Amino acid sequence: MITEPVRETTEQPAIWDRRTAGAYAIAVCGIAAGLGARAWLAPRLGSEALFLLFAPVVLLAVSEGGAAPGLTAAGLGIVGVLVIRSQAGWDIDPLALGLFVVLSIGLGAMGRRMRAKRARLTIDDSQLREREAHLQSILDTVPDAMLVVDSNGEVQSLSSTAERLFGWPSLDLVGQNICVLMPDPDRTAHDSYMTHYMNTGERRIIGIGRVVAGRRRDGSTFPMHLTVGEMRVGDRRFFTGFVRDLTEREQTEARLRELQSEIAHLSRLTAMGEMASALAHELNQPLSAIANYLRGSQRLLERDDPADRPRLSEALGKAAGQAIRAGDVIQRLRQFVGRGETEKRLENLPGLIEEASTLALVGANELGIRVSKTFDPACETALVDRVQIQQVVINLLRNAVDAMRTSPHRSLGIRVAPGPDRFIVVSISDTGSGIGELTLPRLFDPFMTTKKDGMGVGLSICRTIIEAHGGTIGAENNLTGGATFTFTLPNVSEGTTRV
Numbered sequence: 001m002i003t004e005p006v007r008e009t010t011e012q013p014a015i016w017d018r019r020t021a022g023a024y025a026i027a028v029c030g031i032a033a034g035l036g037a038r039a040w041l042a043p044r045l046g047s048e049a050l051f052l053l054f055a056p057v058v059l060l061a062v063s064e065g066g067a068a069p070g071l072t073a074a075g076l077g078i079v080g081v082l083v084i085r086s087q088a089g090w091d092i093d094p095l096a097l098g099l100f101v102v103l104s105i106g107l108g109a110m111g112r113r114m115r116a117k118r119a120r121l122t123i124d125d126s127q128l129r130e131r132e133a134h135l136q137s138i139l140d141t142v143p144d145a146m147l148v149v150d151s152n153g154e155v156q157s158l159s160s161t162a163e164r165l166f167g168w169p170s171l172d173l174v175g176q177n178i179c180v181l182m183p184d185p186d187r188t189a190h191d192s193y194m195t196h197y198m199n200t201g202e203r204r205i206i207g208i209g210r211v212v213a214g215r216r217r218d219g220s221t222f223p224m225h226l227t228v229g230e231m232r233v234g235d236r237r238f239f240t241g242f243v244r245d246l247t248e249r250e251q252t253e254a255r256l257r258e259l260q261s262e263i264a265h266l267s268r269l270t271a272m273g274e275m276a277s278a279l280a281h282e283l284n285q286p287l288s289a290i291a292n293y294l295r296g297s298q299r300l301l302e303r304d305d306p307a308d309r310p311r312l313s314e315a316l317g318k319a320a321g322q323a324i325r326a327g328d329v330i331q332r333l334r335q336f337v338g339r340g341e342t343e344k345r346l347e348n349l350p351g352l353i354e355e356a357s358t359l360a361l362v363g364a365n366e367l368g369i370r371v372s373k374t375f376d377p378a379c380e381t382a383l384v385d386r387v388q389i390q391q392v393v394i395n396l397l398r399n400a401v402d403a404m405r406t407s408p409h410r411s412l413g414i415r416v417a418p419g420p421d422r423f424i425v426v427s428i429s430d431t432g433s434g435i436g437e438l439t440l441p442r443l444f445d446p447f448m449t450t451k452k453d454g455m456g457v458g459l460s461i462c463r464t465i466i467e468a469h470g471g472t473i474g475a476e477n478n479l480t481g482g483a484t485f486t487f488t489l490p491n492v493s494e495g496t497t498r499v
């Protein structure tokens with residue numbers, strides 16, 4: 001496409017040559033015709049107006065070929081008149097000759113300027129066409145959809161990709177308001193957006209870029225990233241929109257999220273499977289207590305002594321308490337292993353961690369693990385997916401318990417404190433074996449495990465979850481032995497909300 005104008009520019013001298021040759025032909029033929037006509041009119045005109053017929057020939061030669069063909073015509077005309085004069089024996093009026101010469105020189109000078117002007121116009125015109133062809137070639141080949149609109153929102157031009165993306169052929173869309181490519185509420189409000197920008201200069205999308213919804217000709221909508229640039233041509237303003245279709249990206253991301261949530265779910269099931277015996281034990285305790293309380297109550301009932309009533313009531317109350325405790329464990333377990341929707345809500349972080357640790361630390365007492373918890377009141381609320389963050393906490397706590405199995409001193413610390421940049425820092429430290437030097441750099445890689453029957457996916461899932469929450473996760477060995485795992489979450493507690 002862009003080779004076409006180049007060919008035109010190189011053809012320019014050929015056009016010039018043809019015109020000049022034509023002008024010389026006009027000069028020669030015109031003067032010859034003028035001489036013929038003058039000879040034919042000689043009986044009527046006599047020696048009057050000898051140069052009159054040559055003036056139009058000079059003018060024509062000048063306008064076609066500039067000064068040189070014009071002056072050639074003038075020269076030929078004078079020679080012709082001199083020949084006629086010698087044959088007819090007429091006198092030449094010196095004033096008429098002088099006027100003709102001056103007129104010819106004047107026309108020649110004018111012709112020069114006219115020619116220069118015409119040459120400039122021809123170049124401007126070819127440059128204009130060249131630029132137009134260049135712009136069209138960009139619009140035809142640019143991979144992103146591109147649209148140009150004027151300050152009234154009227155579409156001026158669009159790229160082929162934009163035609164395909166919106167399903168509007170250029171011919172039908174040019175001249176229409178750009179709002180036809182938007183679903184409501186933007187569709188109805190777009191004109192007011194433009195007016196607002198024209199009046200205030202306040203940029204909401206121009207030069208910033210934003211994800212918005214686009215509308216195809218068939219009425220279907222799709223997500224797109226829109227960047228708008230502004231340009232001025234004279235006193236007119238134009239806006240160029242660059243559109244990237246996000247449909248495929250969103251679909252891939254949604255599929256990825258689905259897969260990640262599936263893996264996380266499987267990992268929770270595995271974790272609970274591994275903890276099955278500890279959980280059975282945890283449930284067994286309240287169940288045996290309930291059985292004991294009920295047996296005792298039965299005996300009191302059999303004695304049928306009114307004095308036993310307070311003891312009976314107390315035993316039944318305790319049995320109910322234990323039943324609630326067992327129910328709680330089952331309830332948490334059910335929530336935790338459930339598939340659940342991955343949705344972020346404002347959650348009470350200490351409560352969420354307490355719950356997770358109840359599940360993760362079943363059996364910790366028997367191992368003689370001392371647990372300490374510190375919750376800073378400034379870190380009450382976080383915008384999180386409850387089950388997913390519990391999964392992280394449970395995974396870190398289970399790893400800490402595993403690492404301390406052979407340690408002489410077993411102490412586990414859970415700490416929630418404010419961190420820099422309005423983040424909450426959750427750290428879980430243990431007095432276990434510590435992380436091996438070779439393991440440390442690959443700790444969060446999938447399938448990295450040092451355990452005989454480990455899967456090595458827990459920490460990599462933890463990292464995916466935390467990063468999806470906008471936080472980071474890391475680990476280091478403690479100076480006094482053991483390891484500390486730390487993750488951060490954006491803090492949305494009162495007074496710390498991000499703007």
Ligand code: ADP
Nearest residue numbers: 399400403434449450451454455456457458459
């Ligand atoms: P798995 O527990 O199945 O091995 P993880 O991804 O949860 O998978 O852990 C990966 C590895 O990280 C573990 O095998 C262990 O070597 C190391 N690790 C994790 N937590 C600790 C910890 N608290 N102390 C020492 N090493 C740890």
